[in-house]
Amino acid sequence: MHNSSRVEGEPYPTLMADKGFQGFPSLAFMDEHGEVLASDPERSVAGFAEMLRLAEQYVDLRNRVQAGDDSATNALFMTELALNKLDHDQAAERFASLNEFSIEQELQVEAHLLRLAVDEQLLAAKRAGRKKSFARAEAIYREIIAQDPKHWQAWSLLGAVLLTSKQYDAAIEVNQELANQKSPEQGNACYAVACAYALKADKDRAFDWLHRSIAAGYVNAPWVERDPDLQSLHGDPRFSDVIEAMSKLMKMGK
DSSP, X not given: OBOOTTSTTOSOTTHHHHTTOOSSSOBEEEOTTOOEEEEOOOSSHHHHHHHHHHHHHHHHHHHHHHTTOGGGHHHXXXXXXXXXXXXXXXXHHHHHXXXXXXXXXXXXXXXXXXXXXXXXXXXXXXXXXXXXXXXXXXXXHHHHHHHOTTOHHHHHHHHHHHHHTTOHHHHXXXXXXXXXXXXXXXXXXXXXXXXXXXXXXXXXXXHHHHHHHHHTTOOOHHHHHXXXXXXXXXXXXXXXHHHHHHHHXXXXXX
């Protein structure tokens, strides 16, 4: 169900918040008892359909196992993994207690356990960052990158932590590396480099990287206009040119 406290007459306005969801929009499939069966699918018709299929499959397999059908145990476990219903320790414990998996299934489980471990590392790093424990957050992000050099989110978050903790040269190095790898974060990385140079009062390099960010698809003109990291660029005619270029691309839907 898709629940919002802004819907007039909604009988359960706090249901999603009660289930731990934050912000709008949030989407979850629940059963009649309020158990969250699946949540946050890929936001497309195909994504919703697949998540609904998995939720229905989970209910069927769960009922079979509860009725004593041991042949459904492994399939239930695999479905729970697909629905992200287990944390790393729960999944590892369940996996160790089961047997008769195919080699392909074992590889799928191992890959999922690795993703869960990294996700928990990311969460720990984000919590450290919120508490301004920047050294701890930096260490965790660097550990994740050492394990997976193409974990673009960890690269991006590492760059953000370095920028926030005023390690501008290190932030530039990390974000330039991310930009050079032509990752999905390329536009954000170029923009982060521009911010670091602006904070160092190196206007020429800041504008150079702002234009690179535009070329890489970063065109959030409203934010750029008010981003405090770029305060040193205000008043320079080149700043107006950047805003104009981004605004035109936004209107074109690029």
